[in-house]
Amino acid sequence: MASDLDTVRVLRALFNDMPRAPQGLTHLETMAWIKQSMNDFEGGDMAYTIEHITRNAMLDIVLRMREDGPLADDAAFDEIVALISTKEGRSTFMDRCIQAQKSNAVTERLLARVQRPWTEPEPLFVPDPLEVQRFVLAQASGPGPMYAEYGAREDVRQIGVLEQPPEQVHEFAWGFVTEDQGDWNFYLAEVWRQGTVGYFERFLSAVQLETTGLPEGPAAASPMPACLTLDVGIGAFSSLTLHAGASLADPDVRRWVGEVFIAGLLPRMAARVLDERCDFPERVQ
Structure with a gap:
């Protein structure tokens, strides 16, 4: 001792x-x-x-x-x-x-x-089309139960993540997305309940695998719009961040984030990230 x-x-x-x-x-x-x-x-x-x-x-x-x-x-x-x-x-x-x-x-x-052999996990969640549509139409729901649960966490309070409320909050059944200073920050309940810190790099690897067309990725990759920049969620203590800048207000960019990223990529990526048996290729680590 x-x-x-x-x-x-x-x-x-x-x-x-x-x-x-x-x-x-x-x-x-x-x-x-x-x-x-x-x-x-x-x-x-x-x-x-x-x-x-x-x-x-x-x-x-x-x-x-x-x-x-x-x-x-x-x-x-x-x-x-x-x-x-x-x-x-x-x-x-x-x-x-x-x-x-x-x-x-x-x-x-x-x-x-x-x-035991690894198999592709089922998507972590099934997006609600109405929630996705509200996001695409920029109809923010405001803080709800997911936002409240996250904000009540000891680590979140210690760091002061939400001391300055974000400009917009979009609540979903699986978590929430904030819009703040030109960024979209994604918060998934299953991630913060298991400890956000351990998944920063895994989310970054998962997004790169899905969007860059690598052989190890999906047959049809979904490249991000050029105006978006991917980043780990450390700055906002989130699962991941998309920097959009002025493009945050671009309807086409918002539609891609809602209909492609949230409705399609995010559930699949999150399932891989949380499955510790999923080992991402070195080129995206």
Whole structure:
């Protein structure tokens, strides 16, 4: 088990460059100081919150590895403590964790595929034609039960994803889509219930497979309009994002997003993404 001294060392290494409140402040003064520090942080209060969440996650990882992993060795632990004490070192450490997680996930998927043959999963959901038509006609439903469920999640509240309400919300039986600052952001209930973070890259791979005409993809690919740009959903903490800019108001582009992407591609892609046995080809990873 990690000792109190281990915990203190890791905390000091991780948070040595974060602003600290001066001694002697009252509770109200401390709250005001924290708020000002968040606003003054590079990137604003959202960046401050994400940075804190990231470093706390690193704290948990390091202490777990200290208890029953490779950092049980004192020399290895000392090396990691020194590494995470700098911005560059923290980035290196997180890259290692991400790569290790990817390798582990790939191994698990390969083992699962050996155990039983993989077959194309059924689409995750069957789109409601009326909901799709409302989207195509730009008739936003506004926030509903799906939006409320997502907004009530602890991780969503911590990051402050919905503190600034999006310009438009389209609710569907499977989740919701927001329109905000020239972007369409897609939120699927089955994804956020299983942990949004684990599926950013898999959604990106799934969309590329469906829209680029690769041999491993569908016989008839559905290329995206040139005005749309695909992006991982990290910025909006969504499953994925389509950047449209001024084309958000283009009826033909909206029709493609509604009738092709939402009604056809998204249910099939989401099923593949959530099926851990589905291993996307390297060229789209």
